[in-house]
Amino acid sequence: MKMHRRSDRMNGRVAVRLALAGNANVGKSTLFNMLTGGSQHVGNWPGKTVEKAEGYVRFGHYIIYVIDLPGSYSLSAYSEEEVIVREYLLMEKPDVIVNVVDATALERNLYLTFQLLELEKPMVLALNFMDEAEKKGIKIDVELLSKLIGIPVIPCIAAKGVGLIDILEKSLQIAREGVKPNPPIYGSEVEEAIANLLVEMRDLPIPEAYPRRWVAIRILEGDSIVEKMVASLGGSKVLRLAESLRRRLEESHGEPSSVVIASERYSLIGRISSQVQTIKTPEKRRIVDIIDDVTSRPPTGIPFLILTLSLLISSMFFMGGLLSSIIEYALNPTIAIVEDLIRLLPAWVKPTLIGMMDGFIASLTLVIPYILPFYIILFILEDSGYLPRVSLLLDRYMHRMGLHGRALLPLLLGFTCNVPACIGCRIIESERGRIITSILVLLIPCTARSIVILGLVGHYIGVHAALAIYVFEVMLVFLTGLVLDRIITGEKLALVMEIPPLRIPNSNIVIRKTWFRLREYLIIVVPMLTLGSGMVGFMDAIGVSRMLAEILDGFMKIAFGLPGFTAIPLIFGFLRKELALVMLSQAAGVEDLSMVLTYKQMITFTLITVVYIPCLATFLSLAREQGLRRALESSLLTMVLAFLVGVASNIILSFLL
Amino acid sequence: MSLNDLTSLDMLLEGEEAEVVMLVGGRGLVTRLAEMGITPGTRIRIVRRIGNRGPVEVYVRGSILALGWGIARKIMVKRVS
Numbered sequence: 010m011k012m013h014r015r016s017d018r019m020n021g022r023v024a025v026r027l028a029l030a031g032n033a034n035v036g037k038s039t040l041f042n043m044l045t046g047g048s049q050h051v052g053n054w055p056g057k058t059v060e061k062a063e064g065y066v067r068f069g070h071y072i073i074y075v076i077d078l079p080g081s082y083s084l085s086a087y088s089e090e091e092v093i094v095r096e097y098l099l100m101e102k103p104d105v106i107v108n109v110v111d112a113t114a115l116e117r118n119l120y121l122t123f124q125l126l127e128l129e130k131p132m133v134l135a136l137n138f139m140d141e142a143e144k145k146g147i148k149i150d151v152e153l154l155s156k157l158i159g160i161p162v163i164p165c166i167a168a169k170g171v172g173l174i175d176i177l178e179k180s181l182q183i184a185r186e187g188v189k190p191n192p193p194i195y196g197s198e199v200e201e202a203i204a205n206l207l208v209e210m211r212d213l214p215i216p217e218a219y220p221r222r223w224v225a226i227r228i229l230e231g232d233s234i235v236e237k238m239v240a241s242l243g244g245s246k247v248l249r250l251a252e253s254l255r256r257r258l259e260e261s262h263g264e265p266s267s268v269v270i271a272s273e274r275y276s277l278i279g280r281i282s283s284q285v286q287t288i289k290t291p292e293k294r295r296i297v298d299i300i301d302d303v304t305s306r307p308p309t310g311i312p313f314l315i316l317t318l319s320l321l322i323s324s325m326f327f328m329g330g331l332l333s334s335i336i337e338y339a340l341n342p343t344i345a346i347v348e349d350l351i352r353l354l355p356a357w358v359k360p361t362l363i364g365m366m367d368g369f370i371a372s373l374t375l376v377i378p379y380i381l382p383f384y385i386i387l388f389i390l391e392d393s394g395y396l397p398r399v400s401l402l403l404d405r406y407m408h409r410m411g412l413h414g415r416a417l418l419p420l421l422l423g424f425t426c427n428v429p430a431c432i433g434c435r436i437i438e439s440e441r442g443r444i445i446t447s448i449l450v451l452l453i454p455c456t457a458r459s460i461v462i463l464g465l466v467g468h469y470i471g472v473h474a475a476l477a478i479y480v481f482e483v484m485l486v487f488l489t490g491l492v493l494d495r496i497i498t499g500e501k502l503a504l505v506m507e508i509p510p511l512r513i514p515n516s517n518i519v520i521r522k523t524w525f526r527l528r529e530y531l532i533i534v535v536p537m538l539t540l541g542s543g544m545v546g547f548m549d550a551i552g553v554s555r556m557l558a559e560i561l562d563g564f565m566k567i568a569f570g571l572p573g574f575t576a577i578p579l580i581f582g583f584l585r586k587e588l589a590l591v592m593l594s595q596a597a598g599v600e601d602l603s604m605v606l607t608y609k610q611m612i613t614f615t616l617i618t619v620v621y622i623p624c625l626a627t628f629l630s631l632a633r634e635q636g637l638r639r640a641l642e643s644s645l646l647t648m649v650l651a652f653l654v655g656v657a658s659n660i661i662l663s664f665l666l
Numbered sequence: 667m668s669l670n671d672l673t674s675l676d677m678l679l680e681g682e683e684a685e686v687v688m689l690v691g692g693r694g695l696v697t698r699l700a701e702m703g704i705t706p707g708t709r710i711r712i713v714r715r716i717g718n719r720g721p722v723e724v725y726v727r728g729s730i731l732a733l734g735w736g737i738a739r740k741i742m743v744k745r746v747s
Contacts, residue, residue: 113728114727114728115728116727116728117703117727120701264688264706265693267700268706306716307720401720404734405717405719504733505702507702507732508730
């Protein structure tokens, strides 16, 4: 992006920064995708697990840098997303804000609009889903709305590209002129309190980034972040006045001041929307309403969900397996050549290079095939509005683990491969939920671990034993979830969720979104896995792994009742878990493992393999998503769990078998 | 209005309409609800109840919100006929 910036300067393009803000499910990311096309870059906000999407669009003499702010319903700093949006708009000062609004839910959407207006930054309003509003019998007087709220309003249909040029033109005009909107004026009682505060704030050296009226409203609402800022500027007198004004409001209304002010905003919004909007509800019951009912009510919704999930998992396995063999087939000739080349090199570089090659191949043949169908299916489900309905259906069960229904998706993905599952945790709304889910994901037996389960326990003992291990795993995940919910601190967001209408997903948008994610994976994750595997190969070459195996020998015997040679495959399992099985035969020196291991030992070994630290690739992705510290903590946790499970298995099975 | 008319949102049946009278709960929760449009005086309609003690879907201010059962119990309303 930096390079583009330089060349564009040379071409004499003027840079403009545009921020997209809006509620969730208003088509904001669709608009973003339509505007920025292939230029976009998706990452995380610094120090946060919230996704940050940036891109640019060349338009006339301008190059417009677009940032897609996380979906939020207010700017009150209750959730991480709200903090990010607010901080960005105040501190980074984009040249223009484009507030994306769902025309089918004008009243709710205007709440954020009003809070944005309070920031007094150049702004336009993009009124999306105009076609859907029409179908629902909603008519909006765009010009009157624009006049009443004092900013340009542009009707659009983002998914079809209707109105995009208008949005860009109006945004540029507003950015160029730097027109700041007038903040909304509320009822006399609240306005009086604001005026009083503003007088008291006269001499307070408030940084220019914060509009004074906004600061006054925020401390009247009891915003602790803004209060802290005012206190640090020596505004203790202001805060004392705010406290007494707040109390006066609360006494006359019998509600917290924040509720009083929220009600003020809504009553103003209610007046405006009743002026600009006419609703004629169609009498016929529409097909979407019927589908909505079928998918939402438990008696039909649960079977529908089970059907969807089985389709999802089987298509992920099927498409994944197919893609995997295609990619492998395509890569084979090249691999053979590279292997020959490596053979010519001096012995000391070989293990590192072979490790790198293994990592590279694994990232292409094991991860991409599964991440691709996952994203396609995820975006179809996301675009259709089905996911919130799943959340509702499963809410009671997921709640036990401190999660909402949404977390089910990455957990399911974990059965194919933990790497995309870790990345998939991004779809969870709360930070706390992301932490819990990413730990649980690590315990889900992926394809590689299934190879060990099926190849060892399934092969030698029987399918019933393999199945029992899967059942045990699912129970372990649930129990761990229960425990994590109790020990992990952080805000538990109560369920207050908007349920968007069901929509037919736009294939264009689904393909675009999938490709951009996949591209990011190719550019960043593949090289990371290649280097990481090379490092393990190097450590193996200098004898670190063998040394560890020797140290662990006695430990394996005492703790798990396993022969010493089983330590080596466990160590190699860190590189790739399915290698553990191959290494086990190698280390034992026999093909038929039933000659050297009892059933009890097989089960214990499999359980440990399945539970203990994620493979290197998963560890690296986790570190990238959640930070190194969390990745280490989670890995340590799985090691402790694996230890406990191994010891318990050794003891309990001694009695049973 | 007598106190007897007051009931919590979770007691309403599907299709019933009510007016929000009072929000019970901590400042954080109450503010969140108000910001999502559930302020005293708001008209609210039960669209769907998901199971016994499950979330409740309500129509409020032109869109549908899902509220956890625990939250629905904290919203005091009076029925509107």
